[in-house]
Amino acid sequence: MKKLLVTLMLSAMTPAAFAVTTIKAEVNGMVCAFCAKGIEKKLNSLPQKQAAFVDLKSRVVALQLKDGQEVSNDAFSKVIQDAGYSVSKLERVNQTVDAIQAEVAKAEQKTGSK
Amino acid sequence: MLKQHIVATGAFVLSQMMLPVHAAALMGFEDSAMLMTEIGRYNQEWMLNYSPTLGHAIGVEQMRMSGKGEQATTISGINYTGLIKRWNLPSAQANVWFNGSVGEARGQYDGFAYTPSLQFDVESTRLYFLAKARVIRAPHMNFDTAAVQAGFSFYETGFNETQPWFVIEAKTMRNNDPGLQVTPALRLINKNYFLEFGVTNPWQGEGFAPRLNAMFVF
Numbered sequence: 001m002k003k004l005l006v007t008l009m010l011s012a013m014t015p016a017a018f019a020v021t022t023i024k025a026e027v028n029g030m031v032c033a034f035c036a037k038g039i040e041k042k043l044n045s046l047p048q049k050q051a052a053f054v055d056l057k058s059r060v061v062a063l064q065l066k067d068g069q070e071v072s073n074d075a076f077s078k079v080i081q082d083a084g085y086s087v088s089k090l091e092r093v094n095q096t097v098d099a100i101q102a103e104v105a106k107a108e109q110k111t112g113s114k
Numbered sequence: 115m116l117k118q119h120i121v122a123t124g125a126f127v128l129s130q131m132m133l134p135v136h137a138a139a140l141m142g143f144e145d146s147a148m149l150m151t152e153i154g155r156y157n158q159e160w161m162l163n164y165s166p167t168l169g170h171a172i173g174v175e176q177m178r179m180s181g182k183g184e185q186a187t188t189i190s191g192i193n194y195t196g197l198i199k200r201w202n203l204p205s206a207q208a209n210v211w212f213n214g215s216v217g218e219a220r221g222q223y224d225g226f227a228y229t230p231s232l233q234f235d236v237e238s239t240r241l242y243f244l245a246k247a248r249v250i251r252a253p254h255m256n257f258d259t260a261a262v263q264a265g266f267s268f269y270e271t272g273f274n275e276t277q278p279w280f281v282i283e284a285k286t287m288r289n290n291d292p293g294l295q296v297t298p299a300l301r302l303i304n305k306n307y308f309l310e311f312g313v314t315n316p317w318q319g320e321g322f323a324p325r326l327n328a329m330f331v332f
Binding site (some may be wrong): 028029030031032033034035036037038040041042054055056057059082083084085086088 | 142143144146168169200201202203204205206207237238239270271272273274275277303304305306307308329331
């Protein structure tokens with residue numbers, strides 16, 4: 001019991017326990033919301049999905065994974081390809097989808113105000 | 115009487131919840147169904163298709179048109195749409211499509227009908243261009259069509275916003291009257307719908323005709 005408690009405490013103190021994994025990609029060919037709806041539908045159907053985000057202006061598509069769940073980069077790219085688009089850049093970030101959305105909105109606001 | 119009006123209004127509203135046949139996308143995404151229509155004074159068309167996989171869709175189509183002083187001809191058929199080639203660019207997309215039906219013509223002309231077509235479209239988040247040529251034939255009948263569309267959006271929008279576009283189309287149809295139909299239109303695109311209202315040949319007294327289109331994918 002004592003051993004179990006120590007293990008639990010240690011794992012709770014590990015930064016990885018708090019890590020968020022989000023796949024963030026730049027997608028080519030995404031020009032209108034109606035056309036890109038297929039991407040949203042496909043991402044929403046993934047059981048590993050915690051949250052998803054699609055932005056036309058920045059061409060960003062982000063998929064935040066549930067804790068302990070995994071989607072490989074290849075599998076993610078295939079989802080985008082199957083929806084009819086192509087991935088030009090892909091990275092894994094420790095940000096929530098909400099944080100990415102706020103970041104993108106801020107960048108777009110900055111660009112728009114110039 | 116009231117019931118008839120309600121049914122007619124309902125049918126009209128439902129028919130408008132569909133896609134203009136000359137819209138860029140001729141099918142939805144994988145495992146989606148799409149309903150599309152073009153309703154104008156000179157010709158009408160509707161199509162329902164299902165896309166089992168990206169790049170292919172099968173469905174049914176009905177089109178109705180008439181020559182000057184002729185009885186209308188209706189073609190009902192089985193339709194196939196294929197994406198021949200797609201180019202995904204950083205801020206644009208271009209496509210080449212095949213679309214065609216085989217079926218039966220009834221009305222002024224009767225018999226086996228076929229309607230193969232090729233379409234090229236290119237669009238960015240701000241600009242749009244489409245060119246399409248379609249053979250529409252049955253015994254002794256020729257309604258071959260060619261159309262070009264160009265447009266621009268008033269501003270860029272996000273994924274969850276509605277984007278307004280101005281689009282102008284020039285279309286010719288053999289043996290149709292008027293032979294040249296020019297339709298300026300306002301198009302609204304949202305992730306859930308596509309709605310377009312245009313006026314064909316607005317400068318022409320008798321030829322003036324409103325045209326309504328919409329698209330719904332599910």
